[in-house]
Amino acid sequence: MSYLDHAATTPMRPEAVEAFVAAAAEVGNPSSLHAAGRCARRKVEESRELIAAVLGARPSEVIFTGGGTESDNLAVKGVYWARRAADPARRRVVAGAVEHHAVLDSVKWLGEHEGATVVWLPVDGYGRIEVDALRAELAEHADEVALVSAMWANNEVGTVQPVAEIAALAHEHGIPYHSDAVQAIGQVPVDFAQSGAAALTVTGHKIGGPVGVGTLLLGRDVPATPLLHGGGQERDVRSGTLDVPGIVAFAAALEASVKAQPEHAARMVTLRDDLVDRVLAAVPEAILNGHPEHRLPGNAHFSFPGCEGDALLMLLDAAGVACSTGSACSAGVAQPSHVLLAMCADEDRARSSLRFSLGHTSTADDVDELIAALPGAVERARRASVKKPQAR
Amino acid sequence: MSGGVDSAVAAARAVDAGHEVTGVHLALARNPQTYRTGARGCCTLEDARDARRAADVIGIPFYVWDLAERFHEDVVDDFVAEYAAGRTPNPCLRCNEKIKFAAVLDRALALGFDAVVTGHHARLDDAGRLRRSVDAAKDQSYVLAVLTPYQLGHSIFPLGGSTKAAVRAEAAARGLAVADKPDSHDICFIADGDTRGWLRERLGTAPGDIVDAGSGDVLGRHDGAYAFTVGQRKGLHIDRPAPDGRPRYVLSITPVSNTVTVGPAEELEVSTVYGDRPLWNEPASTPVRAEIQLRAHGEPVPATVSLSGDRLVAALETPVRGVAAGQAMVAYRPDPAGDIVLGSATIASATRLPAAA
Numbered sequence: 001m002s003y004l005d006h007a008a009t010t011p012m013r014p015e016a017v018e019a020f021v022a023a024a025a026e027v028g029n030p031s032s033l034h035a036a037g038r039c040a041r042r043k044v045e046e047s048r049e050l051i052a053a054v055l056g057a058r059p060s061e062v063i064f065t066g067g068g069t070e071s072d073n074l075a076v077k078g079v080y081w082a083r084r085a086a087d088p089a090r091r092r093v094v095a096g097a098v099e100h101h102a103v104l105d106s107v108k109w110l111g112e113h114e115g116a117t118v119v120w121l122p123v124d125g126y127g128r129i130e131v132d133a134l135r136a137e138l139a140e141h142a143d144e145v146a147l148v149s150a151m152w153a154n155n156e157v158g159t160v161q162p163v164a165e166i167a168a169l170a171h172e173h174g175i176p177y178h179s180d181a182v183q184a185i186g187q188v189p190v191d192f193a194q195s196g197a198a199a200l201t202v203t204g205h206k207i208g209g210p211v212g213v214g215t216l217l218l219g220r221d222v223p224a225t226p227l228l229h230g231g232g233q234e235r236d237v238r239s240g241t242l243d244v245p246g247i248v249a250f251a252a253a254l255e256a257s258v259k260a261q262p263e264h265a266a267r268m269v270t271l272r273d274d275l276v277d278r279v280l281a282a283v284p285e286a287i288l289n290g291h292p293e294h295r296l297p298g299n300a301h302f303s304f305p306g307c308e309g310d311a312l313l314m315l316l317d318a319a320g321v322a323c324s325t326g327s328a329c330s331a332g333v334a335q336p337s338h339v340l341l342a343m344c345a346d347e348d349r350a351r352s353s354l355r356f357s358l359g360h361t362s363t364a365d366d367v368d369e370l371i372a373a374l375p376g377a378v379e380r381a382r383r384a385s386v387k388k389p390q391a392r
Numbered sequence: 393m394s395g396g397v398d399s400a401v402a403a404a405r406a407v408d409a410g411h412e413v414t415g416v417h418l419a420l421a422r423n424p425q426t427y428r429t430g431a432r433g434c435c436t437l438e439d440a441r442d443a444r445r446a447a448d449v450i451g452i453p454f455y456v457w458d459l460a461e462r463f464h465e466d467v468v469d470d471f472v473a474e475y476a477a478g479r480t481p482n483p484c485l486r487c488n489e490k491i492k493f494a495a496v497l498d499r500a501l502a503l504g505f506d507a508v509v510t511g512h513h514a515r516l517d518d519a520g521r522l523r524r525s526v527d528a529a530k531d532q533s534y535v536l537a538v539l540t541p542y543q544l545g546h547s548i549f550p551l552g553g554s555t556k557a558a559v560r561a562e563a564a565a566r567g568l569a570v571a572d573k574p575d576s577h578d579i580c581f582i583a584d585g586d587t588r589g590w591l592r593e594r595l596g597t598a599p600g601d602i603v604d605a606g607s608g609d610v611l612g613r614h615d616g617a618y619a620f621t622v623g624q625r626k627g628l629h630i631d632r633p634a635p636d637g638r639p640r641y642v643l644s645i646t647p648v649s650n651t652v653t654v655g656p657a658e659e660l661e662v663s664t665v666y667g668d669r670p671l672w673n674e675p676a677s678t679p680v681r682a683e684i685q686l687r688a689h690g691e692p693v694p695a696t697v698s699l700s701g702d703r704l705v706a707a708l709e710t711p712v713r714g715v716a717a718g719q720a721m722v723a724y725r726p727d728p729a730g731d732i733v734l735g736s737a738t739i740a741s742a743t744r745l746p747a748a749a
Contacts, residue, residue, distance in 0.1 A: 310455070310457075311499075311503060314414070314453070314455050314503070315503060315504070317453060318414070318453065380502060380503050380504050381503070383502040383503075384498075384499045384502035384503045
């Protein structure tokens with residue numbers, strides 16, 4: 001089997017599995033005062049310190065959450081609510097047009113239910129945010145903006161965003177900037193303090209940790225209204241008993257993944273460039289989407305004109321190749337990707353797209369398998385989409 | 393895989409028969425929430441989950457194919473147009489003809505599959521002929537009789553040799569959670585089962601007369617002829633009783649004059665049925681003696697069936713009541729190994745008169 005869907009989730013690293021299993025065998029609620037509780041608390045706090053060190057944050061800025069979606073919701077809604085409470089005029093939410101649905105739908109929800117004025121930042125044909133649009137928005141409305149949310153790197157087409165410029169603009173106006181860095185960690189260098197971001201979303205399972213645990217790095221001076229109320233854990237911002245095995249495994253995976261990042265990225269770029277060259281040679285009509293340089297090292301995203309991405313995915317799956325259309329599903333019905341549409345691709349091009357994403361277990365054999373299966377799959381998928389209804 | 397018990401067992405049997413099987417659920421609603429809710433339809437998100445879960449248990453890949461646009465054009469719009477034209481369509485039959493064994497089959501063949509497997513209760517014999525299921529009460533050969541030999545040649549119906557009870561028992565034995573799921577009966581795209589209300593939303597109200605067949609008297613008014621079906625007795629709202637006090641039935645619907653004609657039960661009786669768009673599968677030449685079925689789950693009646701040009705004509709040996717244009721007429725040859733479908737047509741008209749020679 002050729003697993004080319006690491007951006008969806010990637011295998012757990014051995015050190016993370018080991019840390020998880022060891023912690024899962026022991027009892028202890030980190031909030032308890034007795035010895036077992038203290039022991040659990042120590043593991044959580046050591047993990048917090050490790051994560052902070054690896055990501056350039058302070059330990060107190062690490063808020064453990066249930067993963068990327070929760071971190072995004074907490075950042076977007078929590079910061080909006082807190083900023084609006086402090087100043088009712090702050091009702092504008094500025095977000096990238098190509099955000100993950102965890103941000104996109106949170107922002108839309110604020111617009112529909114919480115009186116937010118939503119401003120989408122357009123992207124260029126490579127999916128990169130147009131910083132001038134943010135500059136113009138802030139020049140005009142800085143006093144009304146509650147927050148800016150713009151991802152570090154896009155999950156579909158892999159385009160790395162101009163984070164430094166966005167952060168500088170937001171900082172200039174004293175506006176908190178949140179970045180979803182779920183896809184960036186371990187792929188490109190990420191340092192919270194240097195980035196200038198006020199909040200950063202990180203999740204475990206994209207870096208070889210377990211699913212269901214992540215963090216929101218939240219600057220100490222950044223106000224956020226909690227989504228979850230209860231025992232007051234995590235600076236009172238995120239109540240809920242802490243997941244000790246998940247947290248220690250997450251920390252172990254994060255440490256391994258960030259330490260290995262330079263070599264990993266170099267290996268991925270070589271493998272990915274080979275994949276891209278061979279796909280374009282095998283299917284000359286294919287179009288590479290996303291930025292040629294500002295791009296995640298493990299990401300390759302194509303449109304295959306005349307094919308439906310769904311049909312290709314099914315045929316490749318049958319041939320043992322796992323990839324993704326990268327689009328949102330409702331009842332399994334693929335909608336054309338909002339990312340591709342924001343990049344001014346037409347609906348057909350959006351529907352004809354596939355994402356291949358490499359990760360820490362990827363090898364040249366995975367690429368060979370893809371290239372062996374792809375031309376036949378493209379031919380069949382093309383036949384299926386031109387087939388006209390049969391007359392009777 | 394609709395999410396029901398039949399298609400789940402059909403898929404499992406196809407796997408057992410040695411085929412490489414991929415589960416496909418059809419998304420037929422433009423917005424899944426607008427179709428039936430609850431566990432009895434075939435178009436809800438819950439049904440999609442049930443189908444996916446069944447595919448997991450069987451151990452086959454599973455995909456949702458979005459055929460909402462095609463379904464809307466070929467089935468839903470056609471359903472509305474047929475009612476507007478005074479006919480009584482069968483959308484399940486239409487869906488088989490245009491979606492399951494056309495759009496889906498075409499796509500499947502292009503993608504490299506060999507056949508469409510469904511959970512219909514019908515048999516295909518070695519000669520490729522369509523036959524009734526062993527379960528007479530659940531037989532669905534009537535709604536498959538519109539399929540051409542080409543379509544049948546790429547179809548597999550694994551359930552035709554089993555009763556519904558046996559299918560449910562097998563589903564339970566296989567660990568399929570849909571074993572006890574209720575059958576779907578109603579029209580999947582009419583969420584609340586209120587066909588008249590649904591049609592009224594689309595066709596609006598069009599008041600017209602309800603006319604007595606014998607006297608020509610106007611007996612009442614209606615809000616839209618599409619709300620009536622030949623043979624219907626209830627819901628006529630006629631306050632004047634018939635002189636003989638007997639109930640009146642809808643005899644015919646005339647869209648041009650927007651008239652619903654009513655009369656006594658015996659006026660409903662017809663002896664000759666004419667169908668268009670005939671499909672004749674049998675090499676045997678007509679006229680031929682056959683049994684003819686004139687509605688889903690209708691009692692078959694003996695008839696002499698002849699194919700003349702673009703028409704199929706059935707001369708019934710005993711008159712029947714309530715034959716509605718738009719339904720299918722399906723000719724069967726009785727056979728101990730399952731009655732054989734000889735051919736079908738869409739009912740265009742029916743008369744009390746014997747067939748013209």
